[in-house]
Amino acid sequence: MKKKFKDLLHHKYRSRTISFALIIGAYVIIEILMHSIRLSRLFTGMLVPCCCYIILALSLNLVVGFSGELSLGHAGFMAIGAFTAIIVSGLSTKMIPDTTIRLVLSILSGSVLSGIMGLLISVPVLKLSGDYLAIVTLAFGQIIKSLITNIYLGFDSDGIQFSFVTNELNLEQGKMLLSGPMGATDTAKISNFSSGILLIVLTLYIIYSLIDSKYGRAIMAARDDRIAAESIGINILRSKTLAFVVSAILAGAAGALYALNYSTLQPAKFDFNTSILALVYVVFGGLGNINGTILATTVLYILPELLRSLQDYRMLIYAIVLIIVMQLGSSVRLKRYIEQIKNRFTKKGVTQ
Amino acid sequence: MNTPVLQIKNLGIDFGGLTAVNNLNMEIHEHEIVGLIGPNGAGKTTVFNMLTKVYDPSRGHIYLNGQDIARLDTVAVNKAGIARTFQNIRLFHNLSVMDNVKAGMNNQFTYSIADMLFHTRKRRSNEDMIEEEALKLLKIFHLDESKDTMAGSLPYGAQRKLEIARALASEPKLLLLDEPAAGMNPQETEELMETIRFVRDSFDICILLIEHDMNLVMNICERIYVLNYGMLLAKGNPEEIRNNDKVIKAYLGD
Ligand SMILES: Nc1ncnc2c1ncn2[C@@H]1O[C@H](COP(=O)(O)OP(=O)(O)O)[C@@H](O)[C@H]1O
Ligand SMILES: [Mg+2]
Numbered sequence: 001m002k003k004k005f006k007d008l009l010h011h012k013y014r015s016r017t018i019s020f021a022l023i024i025g026a027y028v029i030i031e032i033l034m035h036s037i038r039l040s041r042l043f044t045g046m047l048v049p050c051c052c053y054i055i056l057a058l059s060l061n062l063v064v065g066f067s068g069e070l071s072l073g074h075a076g077f078m079a080i081g082a083f084t085a086i087i088v089s090g091l092s093t094k095m096i097p098d099t100t101i102r103l104v105l106s107i108l109s110g111s112v113l114s115g116i117m118g119l120l121i122s123v124p125v126l127k128l129s130g131d132y133l134a135i136v137t138l139a140f141g142q143i144i145k146s147l148i149t150n151i152y153l154g155f156d157s158d159g160i161q162f163s164f165v166t167n168e169l170n171l172e173q174g175k176m177l178l179s180g181p182m183g184a185t186d187t188a189k190i191s192n193f194s195s196g197i198l199l200i201v202l203t204l205y206i207i208y209s210l211i212d213s214k215y216g217r218a219i220m221a222a223r224d225d226r227i228a229a230e231s232i233g234i235n236i237l238r239s240k241t242l243a244f245v246v247s248a249i250l251a252g253a254a255g256a257l258y259a260l261n262y263s264t265l266q267p268a269k270f271d272f273n274t275s276i277l278a279l280v281y282v283v284f285g286g287l288g289n290i291n292g293t294i295l296a297t298t299v300l301y302i303l304p305e306l307l308r309s310l311q312d313y314r315m316l317i318y319a320i321v322l323i324i325v326m327q328l329g330s331s332v333r334l335k336r337y338i339e340q341i342k343n344r345f346t347k348k349g350v351t352q
Numbered sequence: 353m354n355t356p357v358l359q360i361k362n363l364g365i366d367f368g369g370l371t372a373v374n375n376l377n378m379e380i381h382e383h384e385i386v387g388l389i390g391p392n393g394a395g396k397t398t399v400f401n402m403l404t405k406v407y408d409p410s411r412g413h414i415y416l417n418g419q420d421i422a423r424l425d426t427v428a429v430n431k432a433g434i435a436r437t438f439q440n441i442r443l444f445h446n447l448s449v450m451d452n453v454k455a456g457m458n459n460q461f462t463y464s465i466a467d468m469l470f471h472t473r474k475r476r477s478n479e480d481m482i483e484e485e486a487l488k489l490l491k492i493f494h495l496d497e498s499k500d501t502m503a504g505s506l507p508y509g510a511q512r513k514l515e516i517a518r519a520l521a522s523e524p525k526l527l528l529l530d531e532p533a534a535g536m537n538p539q540e541t542e543e544l545m546e547t548i549r550f551v552r553d554s555f556d557i558c559i560l561l562i563e564h565d566m567n568l569v570m571n572i573c574e575r576i577y578v579l580n581y582g583m584l585l586a587k588g589n590p591e592e593i594r595n596n597d598k599v600i601k602a603y604l605g606d
Pocket of ligand 2: 396
């Protein structure tokens with residue numbers, strides 16, 4: 001028992017121990033506060049979205065920090081998770097009255113669909129790398145948003161009705177689930193703070209399981225040096241695909257949790273800004289730094305909400321940070337570029 | 353005589369108008385330590401890059417244990433049995449020394465993604481076994497004390513050794529070393545020679561090495577190929593090479 005405890009603080013596991021302690025500690029403190037003094041609506045309203053953004057940022061860090069690829073379209077995965085969850089939850093309301101089971105089912109479907117999408121686009125996309133990958137993921141995010149903006153979906157006793165053009169579905173006493181740009185209205189709010197915390201814990205568990213394994217080592221080796229990784233038999237495409245798909249699954253889960261916390265949700269919520277926002281959290285937290293990501297997300301999400309007067313400057317700050325991201329965020333690649341240029345000057349071949 | 357581990361036939365590559373290597377024929381047999389020497393720019397590293405399919409040869413054939421590797425890529429070539437080091441070190445700088453070696457063993461793990469997620473016994477026993485093996489390898493190179501150091505912050509000589517350890521970790525039949533002693537002091541070089549011999553004997557592999565340190569080359573190589581302007585200038589045992597007029601003129605100097 002004593003040895004087990006020492007293990008927790010061993011340098012190899014320290015980050016992991018701190019992560020779980022951080023999340024569970026925060027949960028306990030906030031729960032106690034919620035039950036003792038009455039916390040403001042403003043604050044309690046931020047809890048679930050904050051959990052979602054933490055999951056989103058952690059998932060993005062898997063791609064940007066651990067796998068070394070720049071994705072500018074993670075809001076797209078969040079959107080897929082979100083609207084899948086809304087549809088699944090809406091359709092199964094009668095069948096599954098238990099909100100907990102429905103929540104689990106909705107999040108599961110959202111993340112699975114998002115993961116499948118991640119797999120589908122990762123095959124062509126990950127063959128590209130660097131800036132091309134960034135551009136394609138950016139386009140992906142926009143396409144997903146536009147697609148959802150044009151979906152009208154409802155159901156009644158006759159079944160599901162679906163249109164890409166018009167709001168005029170012939171529903172007889174049915175219910176609209178998605179109304180184009182208006183998005184979802186009248187969704188049952190079934191997610192809560194506890195489920196958010198649980199999902200963060202699960203996310204941390206998955207990420208730590210991955211990065212400590214042979215799969216994680218392959219992902220990071222491919223990031224640090226592609227050619228060296230191939231020279232010891234590591235399949236670059238497979239490693240990067242794994243990181244990307246796991247990331248998509250987690251981002252989908254974040255979206256699902258987010259969607260089921262609001263009664264209305266517009267697709268425009270998941271635009272480019274949200275992708276960049278997640279990137280800002282990751283970069284501030286530190287590439288490949290899990291605890292940093294958690295802290296940065298919490299602070300950067302809550303601060304602007306509390307200091308609404310700063311809202312005007314938010315986009316300005318994002319723009320500046322984006323530039324920094326472009327320069328430093330892909331520092332692995334930057335180093336490679338610099339090395340290439342140096343090599344050109346010293347007239348040494350590419351692969352010495 | 354049985355089939356050579358490596359056989360190169362009429363190998364050549366062009367970069368645009370430049371013919372970097374041409375008409376190269378080489379053979380390496382089991383248990384041999386073979387040297388590849390020549391002036392800077394002769395095409396030595398380019399030969400390694402063709403052997404590991406970092407570059408696709410323009411002409412010729414490469415046979416590994418009799419199998420033509422023309423259609424294999426870098427990853428498959430490693431699985432087929434060739435591992436290498438790089439002239440300018442290419443370590444995984446942000447991984448620990450231990451993880452660099454473990455990365456080299458990546459294909460010896462058998463556990464699945466499900467094992468990974470659920471931390472099954474298979475994952476644990478696999479990881480424990482690999483950790484043990486990796487530690488053994490690190491001990492050979494006297495790197496076990498710094499197993500938790502980031503590879504990027506190791507001193508230069510240690511980085512070179514770690515690269516060899518990582519290559520060995522992938523269980524090659526043929527090990528390619530590109531200037532392994534570059535940047536090492538005489539004492540480190542001496543130690544390296546011992547280690548290379550030890551590695552050859554205990555892992556029962558053959559080694560092809562590029563090196564400018566003639567003391568090292570003449571001491572541990574059983575045969576030597578000399579490359580000049582991409583063409584084979586001479587081949588033979590150290591004694592023959594040392595006394596070859598063409599080699600003396602082109603490379604060894606007076
Ligand atoms: N990728 C490349 N593109 C163009 N030229 C190259 C490339 N790689 C190597 N070379 C050229 O091939 C020749 C041999 O280089 P190299 O094999 O590195 O020499 P060595 O290792 O013997 O010093 C040099 O003239 C070098 O400039
Ligand atoms: Mg060279």
